[in-house]
Amino acid sequence: MRSLFSVTLLLLLALTLTVEANKRAKHHKGGKPDKSRPASECTVAETRYGKCVPDHGDCGDGQREATCKDRTDKINCRIPCNWKKDISDCKYKFGAWSSCDTGSNTKSRSGTLKRALFNADCQSTVKVSKPCSHKPKKTRGEKKSN
Known part of the structure; x- marks a missing residue:
């Protein structure tokens, strides 16, 4: 009786491990590329x-x-x-943000081409802008006031 219980428990454990391994393999997205496709x-x-x-x-x-x-x-x-849509395949090295332009409420910065991904057609320099922050930046010495 004791050996029957041990064998049943062992089979149950093996079945559980197999199901878990299949779940992990099914949902795994990374790893090695598919070898079935010809090079x-x-x-x-x-x-x-x-x-x-x-x-x-x-x-x-x-x-x-x-x-x-x-x-x-x-x-x-x-x-x-x-990333912006029109420069998504291009990597740029950007400078610092400019000061806020109060007329348009935007700040901008320019970037020079670092590399093009996937033979993309990239501009040598780009200029991007974004809205100015409404919060003033705190210096390192300032503490939060609650």
Whole structure:
């Protein structure tokens, strides 16, 4: 009787571990690439990439077309939600924000091209702006007053 109980408990434990492993594998998004797809004969320099088109909204996970010779594939991509749409495939080194322009209530800064992702067509310099903050910045020595 005791051995039957032990065997039943062991089988139950093995079944539970198998189910948990399958759940983790099903929901896992990262990891190694799918080996079932054949490797492309094209190099990265020969491949032309389209714009990343998000699945929902204007940022987040999406897809882009990768074209090489006569073959076009859809590949996964991601647009960070804090990047402007027109410069999403370009990386820039930005300077400090300018002082607030009281007429338009905006401040701006310019950036120079650091690198282009996926052979993107990038401007050498860009200028971005944003609304001015309504709160004055506190210096390091100031304490919160409650």
